[in-house]
Amino acid sequence: MRSLVVIALLSLVPVLAQNGEPRAGTLKTKVDPGRAGVFIDGKYVGSAANFKRARSFNLNAGEHEVTLVDPRYEELKTKVTIRAGETVTLSEKLKKLPTPQGPFGRIRAVGFDKFAAVYLNGKFYAHADELSNFAQGLLIQPGEYALRVESMTGAPVHEEKVKVEAGKVTLVKKR
Numbered sequence: 001m002r003s004l005v006v007i008a009l010l011s012l013v014p015v016l017a018q019n020g021e022p023r024a025g026t027l028k029t030k031v032d033p034g035r036a037g038v039f040i041d042g043k044y045v046g047s048a049a050n051f052k053r054a055r056s057f058n059l060n061a062g063e064h065e066v067t068l069v070d071p072r073y074e075e076l077k078t079k080v081t082i083r084a085g086e087t088v089t090l091s092e093k094l095k096k097l098p099t100p101q102g103p104f105g106r107i108r109a110v111g112f113d114k115f116a117a118v119y120l121n122g123k124f125y126a127h128a129d130e131l132s133n134f135a136q137g138l139l140i141q142p143g144e145y146a147l148r149v150e151s152m153t154g155a156p157v158h159e160e161k162v163k164v165e166a167g168k169v170t171l172v173k174k175r
Helices: 002-015
Strands: 024-032 037-040 043-047 053-060 062-069 076-082 087-093 105-110 117-120 123-127 138-140 143-150 156-164 169-173
Touching (some): 024 076, 037 123, 053 062, 076 087, 105 156, 123 138, 156 169
Parallel strands (some): 024 087, 105 169
Antiparallel strands (some): 024 053, 062 076, 117 143, 143 156
């Protein structure tokens, strides 16, 4: 138990300046749709909401570029200024794109960390958790795609070419 307390205290060190004042703040995302992927300064950090609850991200003080991505909506880029010890709330409603027309195939991804990012042809499409069970999957037009799954650290954990066929499920498994 004592080691958990030490680890928790050590995790606070980077957010405090030498004088003990905080040098980090918080970005809170209130985004519609909540499943939009959040990229801060080009790095994927997770979904905008979890179970319809806004998520918060600790950031160093200063200006940051935030990109919100959901394949069914227009991508949104904005800048936020984080002040030490304060919370900035980003409230955005993304603009819906026209609904694609079928036929569709489905991609499922199993065995990955639920917060891992799934990319097709270099574009963010989903969180692995959205594709992980029999009732889920990414409906996508038939074709060949370069699929990449990245951890939240940005490290690729899986890459492969997939062929999606109309009316069929393409299953991707972590190796």
